[in-house]
Amino acid sequence: MASEKQPSLSNQLGPDLSNYPTMNKQQAGHVRHFLNLVSQADGSWDRMGALEGMQEFNDAYRYQLATMAYAVANTHFHRTPALRSVYKPLFRRIIHKMLRRDVWGYWFLTSHSGKLTEPDRTELRKPWADPVKKENIMYSGHLLLMTSLYAMLFDDDEFEKPNSLVFKWDPLFWGLGTETYSYDNRTLQKVILKEMEQNNWVGVCCEPNLVFVVCNQFPIIAVRYNDIRDGTNHADEVIKQYRAAWDAKGMVFPNGMFADMLMLKQDLIFPQEGAPYGAQAGQQIGFTAWANAFMNAWNSDLVWSLFDKQALGHITRTKGKYRLHPTNVAHAFRHLVSTRNADPASEETLEQALRESQKLPLSPVPFHPPTYGVVCQWLSELGKTEELEDLLGYADTNLNPTWENGGLYYPREDEQQPDSADITFMEPFSGNAAIGYGRLNVHNGQKIMWERPWTKELLSTRPYLDGMTMSNGVDYLRGGYDEAKQMLFFTATTWNGVPTMLNPVARNLASGDWAVYVDRQFKEVIPVEEGGSLTTEVRVADVPVDVVFIRTRTQQ
Template structure:
């Protein structure tokens, strides 16, 4: 599923000429999709692969939130809000435009803003931003619960998955049960419009006022939507994988290949790379784990979980090291961090391991050997070390 989630149809990006980004932020390479997927990649990596590396992921996700709030990301909505005959065939004159990108429609932006901030709040015990959630719920109800429009009068299945996940995280954090009622009504509305099926590709979109759907020409929107529907309806998604991927992904002797005419020339060589796939989607697919979003849906971090988890403070993306591992094993009572210097000039790291239970702890450093520390509650273990050029180095803190 993650493999063909990054597929962009060749019909939209002709291989006969270089790919040119769409400057008005109206297409699938828009900043909002790139930034959101970067944040989702950071979220799944923190949750599944490096849960103790809080000081690395907190500023990273926060900066992505700041970027998605920039005007060049959402400013296109003022013109888009006027609508047009392509999305509203019966329109006689343009609507009066508005600039607010979350108050009505435009779930292609508000959904991602909501989920990014909800992931940030869930993983890092921060205040969640629920104002987009209220606007989205109001729009869903207005549309009979089939979803919120992206462009005026057009409802996409894929864009409406992100706010559902955000509602789940916010419910767990705030002790509410918003998603329970919403999910039942949303599922019923999708089925009544025949928007999704496990025997054929999902409908690309619903033309709301005219009440008709657009059939899929390729697997792109189905793949994107199914990757996130997997959170709350995993059995359905997996039962449709064979039908959805047929003709688009092949498995020949254990080697998976994308359908060549979609992304490559007749020799199977890729002839273009779009910004969304290159900058974010491939990274997200590589960093995620099987059922990664589903596992986060089923067991989001709570305040109690985070407050009991030891974590590393003082390492971030400016430290001139890659963090390859950062995990805490509660049953074995050890924490390990693996770093690798990447600038090929050597560096010095200085970080702390915080929130360890009161006890005696051994710190294993490659050069210093074993150091024993007695910790009272709230006291940290400080680690300082030189890392040679391109060196990979482990630091282990273990209960004595």
């Protein structure tokens, strides 16, 4: 029944939301593209095809899916925290794809090992198909963080239940029958931490015998979220041991770059420090930038202290704009600065570096690394706004930004122009996921979630919006709750301009009269009991519509 306050409310304009930031068209477009990709029928991977067909390189399905999940997590946590029903099914769909055999089946061949990762090997190992049993942190670490984030963001224990992470190995014409491997989030964590300890805490291998710094950041963060849910404190001990192990090995080179990887049995770090200039392709920024984007959660002093050293030559300011350069150009630039006292702020140094780079050998890896996207992730996490905006602007001008069914992505381009100091290639990891992550993340996005993750208690009491999804072409530009004003709100539009009706449900409300406003126009007032909910109907079309639920008085 309508409240006695309704007549006076009907003559008032509702709250102005202009002080609450909205996502822009590009940001909404990235989220829509994630949805488009994971809404494909199982087995369809349009736009996601990797440069290396066996899913062994850095743009494989697993990396694209994990980065989409992290981008969705950052968007929900930092930009639209009230929109639980919008992001939960999207996140769940990404995890569903991550569990597909198409994504993890590469491991059976990789588990044989080989001379590239173990130079002394003379025969192959006996293989195993279980993708998380041992090694393979480049899959298991991402899966652990994805499922830990899902629990933290939505207070849903689905993947904490026994046998909730199931891998079925059932190639059609191979084997003696289906093999099934069952885990859950916590048993997966135990496997990972046990192997970290066995490796003296330097981390878990990605490929056989190779421990990469970047890939071990993701499980470390996951342990923190699980600690919050369980009331434990494993993360502090893991970090203590991990720091000590890498302090002894030397994670940071004198030039500021991180070691890419440790060859475990040989106790050798790569790339090898002090290798002659030109003897190998220059150390790429990709693994260092990618590690920084997530290490900032727990080790921000180190990450910040190294930025200038690490960015030197890779990111320069030219013609008034920041640009990211191909690895060999950056390698030549850094060499000119360190050995010939070249001016790092001079465009002449960049021009000379381009000429020098053409004399250097190409990388022995036949694929371009996903540099552009991980650098955008790194810059966004550190709040390097000018550098990030310039790189995003360059992508929007030169890397073929493409809109499809309301989603924004940068399509694959395999060729890097040899006479260009700018990036001209694009791979699906950056184009589908990592550039979008960079645009959606906020300064210290990972660090803030690490320090102040959502808890069960918070989510059980904080008002949120339900009953809304991204179906029917609806995009959500903001959605939050202002505790001081007792106000729940969202802004929505349709990407295709087709009108649709929404039936948002406001939940976890305090007792009292709640007024509903649409574009600041009073619509109705509804009395709510403590912890109750209310529902309304809103028409959404091509012009963004603001919807506000605000508590006007307590119940007597």
